[in-house]
Every structure is written in C-alpha cells, then in structure tokens.
Amino acid sequence: GGTTKDSVGSGGGKAASTATADPNAPLKEGIKLAFLPKQINNPYLTLVDKAGIAAAGEYKGEAKEVGPSDASASSQVSYINTLVQQRQDAILISANDPNAVCGPLQQARRRGIKVVAYDSDTAPQCRDVFINQAASEDVGRSQIKLLAELMGGEGEFAVLSATANATNQNTWIRHMQEELKKPEYAKMKLVKIVYGDDDDQKSFQQTQGLLQAYPNLKGIIAPTTVGIAAAARYISGSKYKGEVVVTGLGTPNQMRRFVKDGTVEKFQLWNPDDLGYLASYAAAALVSGQITGKEGEILKAGRLGERPIRAGGEIVLGPPFTFDASNIDQFDF
C-alpha cells in the first residue's frame, strides 16, 4: 500500500495524544468494549464484530455489539451516548457519517473512553485510531486494474455504489477516477455512477436500468457487498451474461454461485475476521496504554503480528485479496 493522503486531512488537533505510550505495558484484563457497527444486521459487519468479540476473549476483555437497525448517523449518536453512560472503556465504531458522530465521540474521549474507528472512518480528530481494511487508494486503483484486465482494457463501464453519502464508497470512487486518467486506460470510459443504497432490490433494478440505458456497457464495478451480489444476480439471469463484466467487493459465500456459473470472474475483499481482530486489539492496546495513536507507534496484534500506526492514526490491515474460481472454496464467510 502507498500513502493514504485522502483519509488523513492535515492530522489536525489530536485531543488524546498528549499521553505517552508504554509499549511494554501489559494488556489489562476485564476491559469493557463495545462494537457499534453501521447497523446491526449488516452481514459483513456482523462477521467483523463477531471476530472482534472473540478476540476480546483472548485478553479476557468483555466485548459486546450494540447498534441501530437502520444505517443512520443519528441512531448511532444515541448509542454513543448510552455507551458513555455505561462507562465503557472503549468504543469501536464503523461510522455512518464522519462528522455527525463526532461531538458525542469527543465527549466520550474527554471522559477517558478510547475510540477506535474501523471499516468507515470518522473525522480524524474524533477517534484515537482508524483500522483501515485496505488503504483507500489501493482499493480504488486495484478495482480499476482488475476491471481493465477483465474487459480487455477498453469499453464503457459503470459504478454501482451503495448510498450516495457513504464516505468510503466516495473515496474509492474518487481514486478510481484518478487511476482512470492514466494513459493505459484511455479506451475505458466511466459512463455512470448509480446508487443502490445497499438495498438488494434497488441495486438489482439499477443494474437493470443501466443495461437498458447504455447498450454498449461492458462492465460494472460494485464496490459494495450488497451491490455486487445484486448486479451479478441480474446479469446471471439475463441475456447479458458473458457479455458484461461484473466485479467489485463481495464476500465469497455470496459470490460463490456467480463465480461458479461464470457471471463473475474475479472480485476482491479483505478478511473481515482479521479486521475485527485487529480493531479489538487496537482498542485493548489503547486502554492499556500500549499505544496512544501517534504515528510511528507499533500495535502488537496477537496472531496478526505487529502493525505500525501510520500518519493520521491509521492502521492498515493489508491489501485487498482477489478471489476467483481457483481459490474461492477455501473461504467461508
């Protein structure tokens, strides 16, 4: 992974970085931490959180998952407030909106609660560290590379995104557009970005509409697990199968059928278990004083080994992994 200039801003005022880290401090026992996903019934985030809760068992912490049933920032705020009242030691959040959750998170930090963002970042000044599943730039650029490879380097394509406001989606799309400026992609054209709102049915319908509106469409990138499944399902049952390339970010269980029937050749993702595991350890390390979130500190993350804290308090899990017919059966999530 390269540098991640987008997600960092200027680094700004970091509230909690006055303390100094003691890399050798032992992990405390009985740490109370809470995972706050975008919404509780997001299957992907459920996997992440489960792994995180399991990891807490390794260092004898008490972890739980709470969260709203709708992916809105306002419901997350209510939960943050409640977690503060419950005096948790750390809050791990996948933010629905980088700024809307900021105020309450800062209040939490003022009361000594550590905040770890994972999956979807908050504004940098509102959390101690951000566990990035893959550097955003990597995701954006590698998706274009993958698509170029599958489309043979030329033709029209479209992006099927989640909600129009999703921070990570928009960042990835921006990096895709930058990557496209390179001369080797001169014959590829991004004709349209549509939003399926992470709603299976809507994504399905959007795919359908795209194919009617753009007769020459040769490819679709859906950098969201809901979107890619819906797009693949539509294509697999229509006459466009084999003509239109679908790729993006998806989970192997969802995509297995489409990889096997040839609708989708390759797609990417990272391991959600590792993401949860890493976040959980980061929270514990923060609470125990092993790290403070400053650039250059090293997080010791159990079985995942050591990860450096990059600029802006970011910890990167690793580059996205590409799934295809040859390896998909080795995964079950």
Add this chain to the structure above:
Amino acid sequence: MTAVARQRPTRPTAKTGRGEGGLIDLVLRFRELGILGALIVLVAVTTAINPRFLSAQGVEDIFLNASILALLAVGQTLVVVTRNIDLSVGSVVGLVAFVVGDAVSGTQHGVLFAVALGVAIGAACGLVNGLLVSLCGVPALVVTLGTLYVIQGLNHYIAHGEQISAAEVPDAILKLGNGDLAGVPYLPLISVAVMLAVGCYLRSYPSGREFYAIGSSPEAARLAGVPIRRRVLTAYLASGALAGLAGTLWLARFGTVVADPARGWELDVVAAVVVGGVAIVGGVGTVYGAALGALLITTIGSVLVVLKINPFWQEAVVGLLLLLAISADRLVALRLARVLRKRNVRHG
C-alpha cells in the same frame, strides 16, 4: 294533504347521451383508464427516446419488478376499501422472505412447501391485525403501525445479522422467481391470476360487495346486518396471506435476503393503491386500479434510469410524477363533474 304535492321533473340521468356522453361515462365509471393512459404515455415517450425500453428483456423486467408490489397492492385494496389500512405488509414480506429462506436453505424443499409456509406466516400476521382491528375495534392505523414495529423487530431478532444467500436456496424455488411459462415469467402470471380472482370476487359476489359497503358507511353497514367483523377480519387475513405470498416470491426472485428487505414498502404500497384510484377513506376503487398503480410506480422507477436522469433527481421526479398522476386524475374528475352539471341545462 298538508304537504305540497310534488312531481319529480324527469331528470337527465347520466345515461342519456351516447357519443360524447358515452365517453364521459366510460371515464367516470372506469377511473382506471386514466392511470392506464398515464402509463401508456410514459411508456410511449420513453420508448421514443430509447427503443430498447420496450425490448423483450425490458418489458419482462418491468413486469417482474411490478409483480410483488402489485400483489401487495391487491391485498391492501381489500383492506383500504373497508376504510382500514395495513401498514405492516412491508415488514411481513421481510419476515416471510427471511423465515422461509431460512427454512428452505440447504434443503430440497419444493415450491409448494415454501408458498404454504409463507402464506401461513403472512396469514398469521394478518389474523393478529384483523382480530385487533375488527374484534377490539381499535384504529387500524395505530394497530398496524404497531405490528409493523413488532414484526420488524421479530425479523431482526430472527435474522440477527445473518443473511440468506441464493446459493443455499433450492433451485426449484429460485426457478419460481426467475423461470417462465411459455416465455411469460411466473411472477406476473401469479399476480395477474390473484388480481383477477380478487377483482372478480369483489365485483360479482354479494360478500365481496359488502367490503365496499363497510368502507362506504360503517354505520349503514351495521344497520344493514353486514357481518362487519368477519369481513374486516377476512380483508386483513387476505392482505396478510398475500404479503406472505409476496414474501415467498421475493425470496424466489432475489435469492439473497437480508433482514427486513422490504423496509419502507408500506408507503409504496399505499402510494400504489392511492394512485390506482382506491379512496383512502374507503368504499371506492378496484384491485385492477391498484395493480395498475403498482405498475405505474415501478415503471416510473425504471424509466428514470433508462432516460439517464441524474440519480440525484430520481427520487424527486418519482415524487413529482406521483403528484402529477393523482392531480391529473382529480382535475379530470372535477372537470367532468362540471361538464355533467352544465349538460343538465341543455337537456332540462
């Protein structure tokens, strides 16, 4: 006699004229024609701009998309006609899609099992609504908003972050959602069959007319000895059962189901019914209109994508077209009423 003897001037009834009058009567009697007209205009304009819209695949897609909404609209019509409302249908669809999906995942259960299970769950939800509304006489809107929340919660509780994935759903069931009979997909076939059956029942059977009687005037219905409770209960049962069927079809069509997939659909269904000319105050409207309303709303959604309307504008345009549809319908009605009144002068 004390009273003034009165003779009734022979009134020009709405049936007198043919020609112009005949057309007016036709439009007045079959309000569904207006929606059909709007639909035809919409499709014609879109096709003129993008001929692929009317390709076999395009038409098939629209009908497939509209089927489930139409099914729900048919059920909702039964309820709305009795001056009630069922806001819980969206959550019932979600619950059924998930629970049935869960039950058939990894098994070799057939279509019959899935449909029976789905309809049973839906009917059970409808029964609860119906009993509360008809037996206890509590306001339908409050009850069904309440059951919406309850069923939604149940659905999330059962799902608990899991999802049903298409890979595990038996092929037989997926075929129901994506297969076809002589080129016509099953889904619209099912919806049309249900619509015709319910439409015929409501129009041509005495007990069917009683649904309209109840909605038109509950007080009069009571005095006329109409079994109000039984009919209202039936309406909710039917709406629930159809929502259950729709839930099963959802599973069959999409394969992948997360918790509460049809969240927010209650408003779409009500919109379809209202656009279809079913009076929200009861007593008026047909299932054909409601189904057409569902088709219109779905078509608007597809048209916008096909016409490459900026996605940011899409939702706004959907709303605008909805308003246009109901306003136009209303303006035509007002105009016709004026024409009819003035026509009295010429005849009288």
Add this chain to the structure above:
Amino acid sequence: MAEATGTVRGRDAGAGRLVRWDVVVTALLVAVFFGGVGISPDFGGTDNLSFALGDLGEIALIALPMTLLVVCGQVDLSVASVLGLAGALTGRLWEAGWAFEAIVPAVLAVGALCGLINGLLVTRLGLPSLAVTIGTLSLYRGLAYVVLGTEAVSQFPARYAELTTTAVPGTPIPYQIALFALLAVVTALVLHATGVGRAMFAIGAQEDAAFHAGIRVKRIKLALFAVSGLTAAFAGVVYTLRYGSARADNGMGLELAVIAAVLLGGVDFNGGKGTLGGVISGVLLIGLLRNLLMLNDVATEIQSVVTGLLLIVSVLTPRLVGMARERRARRRPAAAST
C-alpha cells in the same frame, strides 16, 4: 379523514370518560420514569436525561403541528423530507459562504413553501393529504439530494451548534426542549382554548358542517400545512447543528416516529379528537423508554417490538376496559330484573 359519516360514537365517549387514552399514556410515562430510576441508577442522572430529551427535540417539535393537522383529519408525511431538505440547504448555503444568520430565515422560508405546496394540493384540488404527502415525501427528499448530492457539510459555527447540544444552565433540559415546552404551551392554548382550536376539531370531525358554520376550512388547513413545513425546516436546522453534519439523508424515516408519537398520545387519526397533553406524554414516553432499554443493553430489535406493543396496548387498554364495563352494565339491570 376527508369525509365524516356522522356516526354517533356516543357510547364510546361514555365508556372512555373515565379511562382516557391520553391518561393511560401519561400514567405509563410516570411508571416508566420511576421504574427506570429504580432499575438503572444512570437513567435519572442529569447527563442521561439531558441526552434522552435532546434526542427527542426534532420529533417533539414536529409533533406539535402534526397534532393540529391530525386533529383536522389531515396528515403530513413529508415532514422528515422537509427536515432533510432544510439540512441540505443549510449545508449548501453554508458552504457557499452565507452567514448563518441569513441561512436560517432562508431555510425556514423554503420549509414554509414546501408546506404551502402540500396545503395547496390538499385544499385547491381536494386531494387526500395522505396521498399528497406520500408524493412530496419523495419529492422533497429528492430535492435534498439534488441540493447537496453525496456531500456532507460540517463545521457549523460552534455558537449555534452548542445551543443544540447543551442544556439550559442549572437544568437537564436542552435548549431545544425548552423551546419545545414553550411552543407546546402555546399550541395547547391554541388547540384547546381558542376559536381556531374549536374550528380545528370541527373540521376534523365533520368538515362539511364546519364549512357551513362559516369556518374558513381551507385557510386553516393551508396555514397548518405551512406551519408544519416551517417547523420541520426549523427541526432540520436543529438536527443539522446537533449532529454537526448536513446531509441529504438527515432524518430519513422520522415521519413514522412522529406519527407514532402523535397516535400514542391518543389523537384520533380520523380527526376531531385528541389532546396535546396526550401527545407530549406520547413523545416523552417513546423517548424515555427507548433510552431506558438502550441503557440496559436491550437489543434494537426488542426496542422496536416494545414500541410496537406500546402503541397497540395504549389503544387497546381503554377499549378493553370500555368493553368490559359495557358488558357489566348490561348484566346488572338484567340481573336485577330476574
């Protein structure tokens, strides 16, 4: 709604005299409050109450004009979309460098205009408000996306933002709730003690009769829709400041929460019946109960079930008590005669 039947609901009124819906809800509210303090020590704390109340601000504010509308037999489902549009506009104008003091009146004017459009469609064309506002629900939310797209604007002036996140000094009452309390008193007086209030009940119960009594039915409805839009826009500004983030999807789905609160408060959706006190109890009950459940780690799905059951129970209780009493009343004279 549009048409009253003139059905005599006299007997219901008789049965309900002692067990009124809004009284049931108020009693539940008191029970939940003291029960909550008993169960969980944090619940009654100043901080927590302040959060819980502050969280309710927008719903509470919008519930006021919504109560009046529902009493008139109307409903405005577009409020959450107007709230979103107001937020989006606030964000767009702030980004464009407008002074915040200029943004607020502009946004409020747009909100009132949105309400006016609802009102005109309802009064001029005689369309059912449920249908109209389902349409504008899409329209206004769509416009919010048109205005702000995918952006999220933040960094609003702290001076104003603080007003929405802090409490009136010395109390656990956030400023927006203090404002709500003030407006609630005014609204209650208007509804229950002025001529316009009387007119609203008449419109809701039997619009034709109200019209024949010389009441300006259309004007009142139109004004109420405009006020509803205005209030929703104001709530949109509060929402934006409170979360420090202007987004097109702000407050998605809030309309059902508002309606639930109003219905829970005992306002008859057919119009012509209800009290503002009941609605205030309803709003507080939903908010405090949710907070209590959250504090005790009750899962969201259960919270949703509880909200639903609460709605059902609150309408069922007076009804069942009434039915039981009726049955008893029928048995008594019969027994006496034998």
Add this chain to the structure above:
Amino acid sequence: MNTSAPPTPPRLALVNVSKAFGAVQALRGVTIELYAGEVHALAGENGAGKSTVVKTFAGVHRPDSGEVRLDGEPVVFNGPADAQAAGVAVIYQEPTLFPDLSVAENIFMGRQPRTSLGRIDRKAMHAAAADLFARLGVALDPRQPARGLSIADQQVVEIAKAISRDAKVLIMDEPTAALTGQEVARLFAVTRTLQQAGCAILFISHRLEEIFELCQRVTTLRDGTWVGTEPLDGLTADDLVQRMVGRELEELYPKQEVAPGPVALKVSRLTREGVFTDVSFQVRRGEIVALAGLVGAGRSEVARAIFGVDRWDAGEVEVDGTRLPPASPTAAMAAGLAFVPEDRRQQGLVMDMSIERNIGLTQLRSLRRASGPGPLISRRVERDRARDWALRLQLKFSRLSDAVGVLSGGNQQKVVLAKWLATEPSVLIVDEPTRGIDVGTKAEVHRLLSELAARNMAVLMISSDLPEVLGMADRVLVMHEGRLVAEIPRAEATEESVMAAATGRRVGKEAA
C-alpha cells in the same frame, strides 16, 4: 273495531322494556304490540323514545330489562342481522345509505339476485330496483350512486329497501319527513297493500293527519314512558296532542303582523348553470318569505348559493346594501346572514362534538370578545351562552357536554337553530326548519320565527310543508325547474295557487 286485541299473538312486541343511555332513561317499561294486518302508530314528542323503540325492534339496541317477543315467543336480537332474519324490515329515521354504491346495490345489499354461478345478476338487480321505484312512483336510476341524492330521494331508497324485503314486520321511523304529495300517497298505497298481505306495520310521523289517514291504533310515549295504546277511531288530533304533550297546545301558526322595513336581502339575476337560472327577489326586514316548489326545483340550491357554500356563475347578492363576494360563508355571516341547512347530520351539526361546542361554533369571534381580553375563549362564557339558548328553545338534554349525536332528531334540529340564532343575524335563511320536529316544538319554532321577524329580522324560509308555508309566509316565491316562476302575496296564497305555479301552470302573479 274495538280495543280488544285479535286472538292470535302479536307478530312482534316489546313487553315492559326499559333502556337507558348513561344517565338518560330513554324507555321506562314500554309495552307495544304489532299485529299482522294492522298499521300501528307511535306518537310522542321529540326525544320521547320513538326511535329507541324502533332500534330495539331492529336489534340495534338490547333492552336493559323487559323482552322482545316474536309471535309470542321471547327472542333476543343480537344485532340488526338477527332482526332481519326474523323478518323485520326497518326504515330508520336518518337515511343510512352507502354513498359510494349504486342505488340498486343499496337496496339489495346482502340479498342480491344471483346467477346460477352464485355471481350477482346485475341486470336482474337493476330491473328489480326499477320495479320498486315504479311502485313508489319515482323516477330514480338504479345505477346512479347514492352520493348526491337529496334527502327525499335517500328516503325513497330507504323505503324501497324496506319494502323489497317482503317482511313480516315493517317499521318506519318518520319515513315521510322529507317526502310530500305524490310520494307520500304512493307510500301509503304500498303500505296498505303490505298490510292487506298480512304485514305488521309500525308507523311514526310528526304529521298527525298522516297518522289518522293510515293507522288503526296508536301508542303514545311521553318522556320514555308508555301513556296508552288505543284505536284511532274516535280520537281527535287534539286528544292525541294532549296525550303526547300533556297540555293544551297553543296556536300552530302564530303569525304576527309586521310592517315590512327596508330591504335586507337582495338577490339579482343569480344563476348557477345547470341548477337554477336568473333568480331575483328581495326580502325586507320583518318579513317572512317562503320559497316553495317541487323536489329538485332548486330551492335549496339557491339558498346554498346565497350563503356562499356553492359558487354561483352569475348575478349578485346584497345583504343590507353590501355586496357579498361569491362562495364565502364567512363573508356572508359577517354581513349578517345565517343559514340553517337542510341536512343537519352532514352540514348542520358536528355529530361527535358537544352541544355547547356546536352552538358556539358559529360565534367563535364573539365568544372570544365576550371572554375578556386576549385570544382565549372562556369555557364558562361558552357554556352560559349555550345554556341560555338551550333553555330558550326548550332543548331536552342531560349535559351540555354530551355529543349532539345522542340527541333525538328534533332536539338536534333545535341545536342547529340555536347555533344560528345565537349569531343574531339580520337575515335568516332556514331550509326545512321543522323537518322531524314534533308538533309542540314546531309551534315553538314558528313562534320563534314570527318573533324574530317582528324584531326586524328578514326570514327566508324553504319548506315543503304547505300549511307551514301558508301559515307563516308574508309572501310565497315559487320555483319551478330552476326558475322563479311566481310571487304570491299572503292574501292570494292558497294550496291551489302555489301548487299551480310549482307544477308550471302559472297562476300567480308572474315574477319580475
């Protein structure tokens, strides 16, 4: 015939029935027996309990004590369906139609003729409805929706519905209140046919001559108690009134002679296309002007347009010299106009609202002013004013906070009058002011109208009750098919002259 009852048990009977609504004791130990082949009258003042008797027969109410007997056997009707199954057909006092359904469907709801497949045979149904209308001598289209029917036509549909049942017992609660002439005659003819066929019939009317014409025996109620049952032979109208009211009655049409003052209401060339054309007239202060005509002649429509509830297409209306804007009841009221509409259930009253609120609804502004400074209305002021008017009109009620819907029909009418008189108008338009009002109250209303006119109010009265028109009016305006065809001064107004004009044979002085 003498008082001894026929030997067979009565078809349907109430024995010692009591019924209370909350604090109101509507019936106290009432016994009434309906025999086959007899038309039985039920008489009593407004609120005496007649409709309660009807509803008890119909299975709508269950007696608190006492019992209902069918052919001598006690029965319990658990709702209207039971009573219908037992062969009881009922015409309720207030028409209860399904506005969205066709007239034919209204008549045959639940008993539609069917084809062999069990489907509704619409053709047969419409034919049967047309048949019924022919029997009743009215020209209604069976296909037409019930919405928009005049009160009279609604009543006709109700009658058709009841007689189509071939019932063993027919109960009619003021079926003629909105009817006159031809329709009443036809109704009576049909009733007699049913009677001869062995039907037991209960008939209620406030028009005593109808009772004498049609019925054989009469039961009188006073305040929910049974006063007596006796044959009508040998009874005089005064006797009947004496039993109902418990006192002698004053003069029925207490017309006071007044010298007409300045013009208060001036209507010029008023036209609403398709409804009425070119209507011009004036009403002076102190005058009572009646507007007469046949059903559908457009009288109510003219009144509605003047008051502004309907829009007019041409012409103008002046009240005390001020021109009224079109279609604004509020402006009309501000100019001093008051309008008692024909349909009190839909237009006159808010049924679910309390008596006091209904009375106050027309004077919200003056109530506010009377409540002292500030925008609030004092409940005490509101209640005092309501009580004042309730007493002046001798309203029968238990609490002012009760919903008007629970009042008897006549008492509801009084509330409508109270609500408008309380506005102290200079011009009062009353549409069928005494429909469904008992003789005692009718005299009361007439005295009131007279008094108001004497106190310089201009009154425009629409009435289908010809004696009322002749007794009360200073001038009679007659409408025919949407046009004003005659203006007949009091001296020349007779049954013949008014009828002649109303049917289009112009006898009276031509209108301008």
